[in-house]
Amino acid sequence: MFSAVRSVVSSGIKTSIRTMSTIPGVQKVVLIRENGGPEVLKYEEDYPVPKIGATDLLIKNKYAGINFIEVYFRKGIYPSEKPYVLGREAVGEVVAKGDQVDKYNVGDKVAYLSASTFAQFTKYPQNGHLIKLPKDISAEKEKIIAGSLVQGLTPLTFIDEAYNVQKGDFILVYAAAGGVGLIFDQLLKARGARTIAVASTDEKLQLAKEYGAEFLINSTKDDIVEKVKEFTNGEGVAAAFDSIGKDTFETTLQVVKRKGTIVSFGNASGAVPPFSINRLSPKNLKLVRPQLFAYVADPSEWEHYSSELIRLIDSGELKITISKVYPLKDYKEATEDLESRKTVGKLILEIPE
Known part of the structure; x- marks a missing residue:
């Protein structure tokens, strides 16, 4: 590859853009043009490559992490303009930059949080949620980081900000063998919390135990409320991290103790129906x-949590389990596996050259 400088005109302003090589006009992406099931997913090979401005980077993606949030956008639980290129995180290389970019150079390897990462190229501002990576980083490490941003930063921020977990707290974690769940298990154990893991099979529960969970509940055959009472001597948990949504919310209301906290952050079974806030009053629940994204909106917050995540991974204190890597064109298969609860750990997409 070689370096080149070209000029473009955007909104009447001439901008110089430094590129690593000739950038193609079209690219391969996974997108939706309407809401629905997996059948609405499209793998397109002639989608336009975005044009960058003076303060933007163009990143050529190598690996992108798969998250359940893509399902919410696809189904229309979260609104989006169409066509909508899916994806929330990736690792790649800067292949072009605007002439006002001073923090990154063409050739830099980066990890970042952004929409539209299920694509060969993503446009992103230099002041966005970016981490500069070593130039000699291995492919395996790139996969781990691509799969750790959303699912790693979510528990890392939540156990500080949504509920500040203390040593000895009983904490309930749903989907405890999923990508987010396994990270919760590890971080909570490091805090000295007593984690109660909920998963759908005994095999998944054993994995959660290996990663730090102390108590196990099989959601397909155990009574979650009774088990929580048993484990906590009838008191309940200090906090519940509930990524399931509609199907578990009523249970969560029952298992959280007086003055406890419900952290509802997912819609795997659908959105929680409207309810009266008066129902929180009998136990003074939060x-x-x-x-x-609202916990890392400020640059200082992003720097704090992203650097801590990388430190935990580099030190070996946090293990990211990549269970399968799919080609970009096979995202439909990947999400069907994810939604059918066939998977544990993290799923990754490999982006074609």
Whole structure:
């Protein structure tokens, strides 16, 4: 590859853009043009490559992490303009930059949080949620980081901000063998919390135990409320991290102790139906509905949590389990596996050259 400088005109302003090589006009992407089931997913090979401005980067993606949030956009639980290129995180290389970019150079390897990462190229501002990576980083490490941003930063921020977990707290974690769940298991154990893991099979529960969970509940055959009472001597949990939504919310209301906290952050079974806030009063419960991006909106917050995540991974204190890597064109298969609860750990997409 070689470096080149070209000029473009955007909104009447001439901008110089430095590129690593000739950038194609079209690219391969996974997108939706309407809401629905997996059948609405499209793998297109002639989607336009985005044009960048003076303060933008063009990143050529190598790996992108798969998250359940893509399902919410596909189904229309979260609104989006169409066509909508899916994806929320990736690792790649800067292949072009605007002439006002001073933090990154063409050739830099980066990890970042952004929409539209299920694509060969993503346009992103230099002041966005980016991490500069070593130039000699291995492919295996790239996969791990691509799969750790959303699912790693979510528990890392939540156990500080949504509910500040203390040593000895009983904490309930749903989907405890999923990508987010396994990270919760590890971080909560490091805090000295007593994690109660909920999963759909005994095999998944054993994995959660290996990663730090202390108590196990099989959601297909155990009574979650009774088991929580048993484990906590009838008191309940200090906090519940509920990524399931509609099907578990009523149970969560029952298992959280007096003055406890419900952290509702997912819609795997659908959105929680409207309910009267008066139902929180008998036990003086707190209910929060957090999202990761609002916890890292300020640059200092992003720097704090992203650097801590990388430190935990590099030190070996946090293990990211990549269970399968799919080609970009096979995202439909990947999400069907994810939605049918066939998987544990993290799923990754490999983006074609």
